[in-house]
Amino acid sequence: MRCTPPRKIIVEASVAQDPSVAALRANLPSAEFEVVDEVHDTLSHDAGLLEVVRFRGRFLRPCPGTRRYHCCGYRILHFGTGCSLGCTYCILQAYLNNPNLRLFGNTDDLFRDLQQDLLASPHTLFRIGTGEFTDSLLLDPWTGFSRRLVPFFARQTNAILELKTKTDFVKNLEDLHHRGRTIVAWSLNGASVVRGEEYGAATLQRRLEAARSCAQWGYHLAFHFDPMLDYPGWREEYGEVLNRLFDTVPSERIVWISLGAFRFMPQLKATIQERYPRSPILCGEFIKGLDGKMRYFRDIRVELYRYMVERIRNVDPTLCVYLCMEATDIWQEAFGFSPERKGGVPAMLDRAVRERMGIEKP
Numbered sequence: 001m002r003c004t005p006p007r008k009i010i011v012e013a014s015v016a017q018d019p020s021v022a023a024l025r026a027n028l029p030s031a032e033f034e035v036v037d038e039v040h041d042t043l044s045h046d047a048g049l050l051e052v053v054r055f056r057g058r059f060l061r062p063c064p065g066t067r068r069y070h071c072c073g074y075r076i077l078h079f080g081t082g083c084s085l086g087c088t089y090c091i092l093q094a095y096l097n098n099p100n101l102r103l104f105g106n107t108d109d110l111f112r113d114l115q116q117d118l119l120a121s122p123h124t125l126f127r128i129g130t131g132e133f134t135d136s137l138l139l140d141p142w143t144g145f146s147r148r149l150v151p152f153f154a155r156q157t158n159a160i161l162e163l164k165t166k167t168d169f170v171k172n173l174e175d176l177h178h179r180g181r182t183i184v185a186w187s188l189n190g191a192s193v194v195r196g197e198e199y200g201a202a203t204l205q206r207r208l209e210a211a212r213s214c215a216q217w218g219y220h221l222a223f224h225f226d227p228m229l230d231y232p233g234w235r236e237e238y239g240e241v242l243n244r245l246f247d248t249v250p251s252e253r254i255v256w257i258s259l260g261a262f263r264f265m266p267q268l269k270a271t272i273q274e275r276y277p278r279s280p281i282l283c284g285e286f287i288k289g290l291d292g293k294m295r296y297f298r299d300i301r302v303e304l305y306r307y308m309v310e311r312i313r314n315v316d317p318t319l320c321v322y323l324c325m326e327a328t329d330i331w332q333e334a335f336g337f338s339p340e341r342k343g344g345v346p347a348m349l350d351r352a353v354r355e356r357m358g359i360e361k362p
């Protein structure tokens with residue numbers, strides 16, 4: 001895995017006393033720290049740099065789904081941006097104004113705002129994830145942020161947390177009081193995709209071993225096959241990953257598995273071609289979807305999904321499988337039902353939380 005600890009940390013003065021900065025100083029004794037009044041956006045990328053800034057926006061926000069496709073009703077806890085794992089297909093390459101790793105250092109504001117939002121809607125079950133604009137655990141060995149976040153969620157009555165990662169940085173989770181309210185989730189992919197397109201991330205083996213450890217520590221798990229790629233041998237490779245997954249962790253600990261075929265905003269194409277000229281992921285034909293993103297033709301998507309759904313159902317017919325950002329007709333063909341028949345995707349996931357985690361909607 002390519003992730004190395006940050007070499008230099010630039011901290012805005014207004015967050016210099018935050019516990020996350022204290023943790024970075026304690027865990028990175030040989031890193032260079034610089035305190036500045038304000039960190040400005042830059043175009044120059046420095047993989048060894050971490051910026052700790054004051055965030056002035058909303059920490060909790062809805063997942064940027066589109067109304068044209070079925071969305072899972074997830075909420076994002078925005079705690080930082082950027083990722084150094086360097087997946088070729090990473091959507092963040094076209095999304096963020098700033099290429100460097102950035103953490104929001106006003107974590108007391110984050111916890112206060114989050115608590116207020118949860119208290120304001122006591123009858124809503126919040127499914128909250130942190131891995132949308134960065135990897136949830138990428139910096140965790142040095143920030144120890146999970147050691148504050150997981151116990152916070154353990155105290156809530158109307159929220160669960162999902163930590164999504166491609167790392168095996170789970171050590172901090174081992175002895176935490178989680179009260180069964182945290183899901184640890186991994187993105188998985190076929191072996192050649194992991195090797196060729198996710199070369200900065202942990203190997204499949206290490207991700208699965210980390211998942212096994214989390215299951216042993218009583219955590220619930222989730223897995224995301226996203227982006228699924230269409231390439232020669234995908235059936236064998238995705239089938240093999242599922243075999244290894246179900247051999248490694250008990251399926252009853254898995255709350256859900258999501259599937260999403262490769263899609264990208266048109267402006268990402270030039271970036272991928274420039275940065276990863278040997279990557280084959282842009283070979284093949286794509287069409288523009290209703291959300292403006294380029295996608296595989298529907299027959300290819302249906303084939304990918306159908307194969308996975310069938311394989312998963314053979315092992316655990318009641319495991320919740322859902323599609324990320326797909327329309328009703330694709331659901332119908334892949335699953336044999338539309339999400340509406342099950343009350344919609346958010347209701348399906350709420351049900352999975354109830355059935356697999358034993359947590360009722362408040």
Ligand code: SF4
Nearest residue numbers: 083085086087090166
């Ligand atoms: S792990 Fe996720 S956020 Fe990081 S580079 Fe890969 S796709 Fe992007």
